[in-house]
Amino acid sequence: xxxxxxxxxxxxxxxxxxxxxxxxxxxxxxxxxxHWVRQAPGKGLEWVxxxxxxxxxxxxxxxxxxxxxISRDNSKNTLYLQMNRLRAEDTAVYHCARDLGGSTPYxxxxxxxxxxxxxxxx
Amino acid sequence: xxxxxxxxxxxSLSPGERATLSCRASQSVSSYLAWYQQxxxxxxxxxxxDASNRATGIPARFxxxxxxxxxxxxxxxxxxEDFALxxxxxxxxxxxxxxxxxxxxxx
Numbered sequence: 001x002x003x004x005x006x007x008x009x010x011x012x013x014x015x016x017x018x019x020x021x022x023x024x025x026x027x028x029x030x031x032x033x034x035h036w037v038r039q040a041p042g043k044g045l046e047w048v049x050x051x052x053x054x055x056x057x058x059x060x061x062x063x064x065x066x067x068x069x070i071s072r073d074n075s076k077n078t079l080y081l082q083m084n085r086l087r088a089e090d091t092a093v094y095h096c097a098r099d100l101g102g103s104t105p106y107x108x109x110x111x112x113x114x115x116x117x118x119x120x121x122x
Numbered sequence: 123x124x125x126x127x128x129x130x131x132x133x134s135l136s137p138g139e140r141a142t143l144s145c146r147a148s149q150s151v152s153s154y155l156a157w158y159q160q161x162x163x164x165x166x167x168x169x170x171x172d173a174s175n176r177a178t179g180i181p182a183r184f185x186x187x188x189x190x191x192x193x194x195x196x197x198x199x200x201x202x203e204d205f206a207l208x209x210x211x212x213x214x215x216x217x218x219x220x221x222x223x224x225x226x227x228x229x
Contacts, residue, residue, distance in 0.1 A: 045158075045166065045209055047218040061217045062123075095165055100177075107213035108156045110177060112165035
């Protein structure tokens with residue numbers, strides 16, 4: 001069955017960096033767009049970024065543009081999120097999610113990983 | 123950015139009752155709207171996409187309707203496992219956005 005397992009979260013000081021990973025299995029990873037979605041403690045959902053199946057196109061939320069970079073390694077079935085210049089407001093659980101569609105993202109999320117927590121605090 | 127407003131914030135109902143959740147968009151999203159269910163400590167699950175299409179494995183008691191700016195998620199007869207948080211999400215334009223959520227709680 002489809003599995004998405006995130007890792008790499010932790011506690012980091014403001015201005016610091018983290019790289020999140022999402023290991024995918026149970027489907028042809030290279031055939032799907034992938035997303036990162038985050039959820040701040042006790043808050044709702046916020047879409048962060050999307051990357052096309054071949055990695056050649058991506059979009060970001062304005063709140064992370066210029067600080068976060070989404071990437072993928074299709075040979076390793078792994079999605080990444082490089083997070084730089086972290087702020088307190090980036091504190092959240094970060095979920096990776098497969099796109100509902102195929103090579104061109106449909107921009108719905110199905111399924112989701114359980115998430116990895118990121119805390120930005122001094 | 124398209125803002126999605128969900129109402130009510132909390133819906134208190136009993137098992138077997140009908141639940142009607144609303145999502146209103148700040149501008150037309152055509153039919154490009156999805157609904158997700160989230161239970162405590164779990165990842166969200168896709169229920170409905172493109173306003174009215176049930177995702178794989180979703181029971182028939184869940185249905186979606188609407189287009190343009192007004193959308194509804196209906197749960198025809200609440201089962202104990204349906205008490206959860208529900209979010210709507212639009213894909214009409216960037217950035218992709220979610221509503222603030224409706225909590226369906228046991229009365």
